[in-house]
Amino acid sequence: xTDERSTFLLDETQIPTQWYNIVPDLPxxxxxxxxxxxxxxxxxxxxxxxxxxxxxxxxxxxxxxVDIPGGVLDVYRIWRxxxxxxxxxxxxxxxxxxxxYFKYEGVxxxxxxxxxxxxxxxxxxxxxxxxxLTTETGAGQWGTSLAFATAQYGMDxxxxxxxxxxxxxxxxxxxxxxxxxxxxxSPSELTEAGRGILAATPDSPGSLGIAISxxxxxAVGREDTRYALGSVLNHVLLHQTVIGEEALRQLxxxxxxxxxxxxxxxxxxxxxxxxxPFLRExxxxxxxxxxxxxxxxxxxxxxxxxYRYDFGDAVGMTPLMKMHTLGHGFVPDPIHAGGLRYxxxxxxxxxxxxxxxxxxxxxxQVECFTAALMFARTQGIVPAPEPTHxxxxxxxxxxxxxxxxxxxxxxxxxxxxxxxDMGAYESFLAGxxxxxxxxxxxxxxxxxxxxxx
Ligand SMILES: *Cc1c(COP(=O)(O)O)cnc(C)c1O
Numbered sequence: 001x002t003d004e005r006s007t008f009l010l011d012e013t014q015i016p017t018q019w020y021n022i023v024p025d026l027p028x029x030x031x032x033x034x035x036x037x038x039x040x041x042x043x044x045x046x047x048x049x050x051x052x053x054x055x056x057x058x059x060x061x062x063x064x065x066v067d068i069p070g071g072v073l074d075v076y077r078i079w080r081x082x083x084x085x086x087x088x089x090x091x092x093x094x095x096x097x098x099x100x101y102f103k104y105e106g107v108x109x110x111x112x113x114x115x116x117x118x119x120x121x122x123x124x125x126x127x128x129x130x131x132x133l134t135t136e137t138g139a140g141q142w143g144t145s146l147a148f149a150t151a152q153y154g155m156d157x158x159x160x161x162x163x164x165x166x167x168x169x170x171x172x173x174x175x176x177x178x179x180x181x182x183x184x185x186s187p188s189e190l191t192e193a194g195r196g197i198l199a200a201t202p203d204s205p206g207s208l209g210i211a212i213s214x215x216x217x218x219a220v221g222r223e224d225t226r227y228a229l230g231s232v233l234n235h236v237l238l239h240q241t242v243i244g245e246e247a248l249r250q251l252x253x254x255x256x257x258x259x260x261x262x263x264x265x266x267x268x269x270x271x272x273x274x275x276x277p278f279l280r281e282x283x284x285x286x287x288x289x290x291x292x293x294x295x296x297x298x299x300x301x302x303x304x305x306x307y308r309y310d311f312g313d314a315v316g317m318t319p320l321m322k323m324h325t326l327g328h329g330f331v332p333d334p335i336h337a338g339g340l341r342y343x344x345x346x347x348x349x350x351x352x353x354x355x356x357x358x359x360x361x362x363x364x365q366v367e368c369f370t371a372a373l374m375f376a377r378t379q380g381i382v383p384a385p386e387p388t389h390x391x392x393x394x395x396x397x398x399x400x401x402x403x404x405x406x407x408x409x410x411x412x413x414x415x416x417x418x419x420x421d422m423g424a425y426e427s428f429l430a431g432x433x434x435x436x437x438x439x440x441x442x443x444x445x446x447x448x449x450x451x452x453x
Contacts, residue, residue, distance in 0.1 A: 008250040010081035030351040031322040035101035058235040063121035084250035098401035114145035117239035122149035132156040136211030140172030142230035160186040163206035186211040209314020231267025240273025259408035264389040268346030270415035272348030293360040295391040302360035327446030336424035362437035369428040383414035
């Protein structure tokens with residue numbers, strides 16, 4: 001055994017006790033969300049039927065630091081702090097002078113970074129007397145995380161799972177039921193939105209947009225119920241900054257400063273959570289990493305979308321958010337990285353990108369899964385389909401280092417493991433996975449439905 005360290009662990013007492021809010025440190029504030037009817041900035045009252053007061057305050061806060069409640073830290077202790085790993089075996093395979101680090105969030109009970117926000121969302125709701133949370137889930141990661149989180153506080157959880165995923169992913173369904181959640185295939189007969197869709201299309205495979213409409217409808221109708229969202233919103237990204245705060249300390253332990261940060265972006269939460277603490281350091285002149293978003297070529301929100309006000313859901317019920325969007329009617333090709341199939345991008349990540357503080361690239365899924373096999377066969381962990389994009393981007397960068405003969409320190413988030421995503425790997429290994437071309441015409445058509453503001 002060599003004495004070269006590759007795993008950097010923090011003690012339980014070193015879990016961050018505050019979340020970091022990037023907003024006060026940005027050169028300009030992000031544009032506010034607008035009411036879908038009046039087009040005026042939304043106020044706290046507009047959001048009260050959906051979210052508890054504490055989360056609404058966090059959504060709008062300009063405070064730099066937000067204390068993490070003790071009741072949240074107690075649950076974070078189940079899996080946090082998460083490890084930072086230097087991928088020495090992958091570096092060796094690539095024969096690169098680059099150093100590749102990944103912050104591994106697959107150690108959480110749900111197997112991804114999503115419990116970092118599911119737990120505080122459940123806690124704040126519980127503290128304000130909410131008994132029941134509703135949500136939607138596509139790939140199943142978010143539903144699993146919220147089911148786990150609500151179980152910690154003795155709350156009820158109802159999940160509308162997109163019909164196609166409900167049928168194709170029975171293991172995810174069982175996992176949510178183990179945690180005590182109630183599941184509905186969406187569209188369902190339980191809501192007006194669902195009944196409307198089923199009347200028109202009895203065999204509808206569902207969509208994330210439809211499932212959001214159902215979960216929202218089921219929440220606003222009852223005083224004991226609120227709704228929870230797993231990405232995109234400011235408070236979600238705020239909660240995820242525990243990833244970056246820990247990684248900052250761990251890289252320091254390793255004696256390195258990052259030159260390149262890469263992360264996969266679906267709604268932007270694992271990316272924001274990793275990079276915002278580093279962006280603070282960059283803006284303060286203490287380091288100068290290149291920050292890069294990686295998205296699927298089949299859902300290229302930042303690289304091919306427009307920076308516009310658009311709805312968060314498919315039917316146009318949610319506030320309008322200024323973000324990079326492909327149009328709320330955009331239906332991505334059925335690629336395997338379910339968590340990256342969202343038409344928009346977190347307004348905060350969009351704003352940071354627009355300010356020129358981050359760059360973006362898109363990568364096709366064949367390159368991503370090729371990278372995932374290299375990673376699994378060296379580092380052992382089978383990545384979730386979403387972070388295969390981050391790994392592919394890290395490998396691109398490491399290969400560039402080799403060509404240029406320079407060493408750079410690359411940091412990424414391995415935001416989940418892929419143990420329940422064997423279907424995607426099976427299709428890749430069988431040679432059935434292909435890269436799909438997304439035409440400009442498809443994007444133009446979806447963008448035509450975006451309101452002009
Ligand atoms: C949900 C999910 C994503 C996409 O969401 P972000 O908000 O962009 O992080 C990515 N990876 C995994 C493992 C997920 O579960």
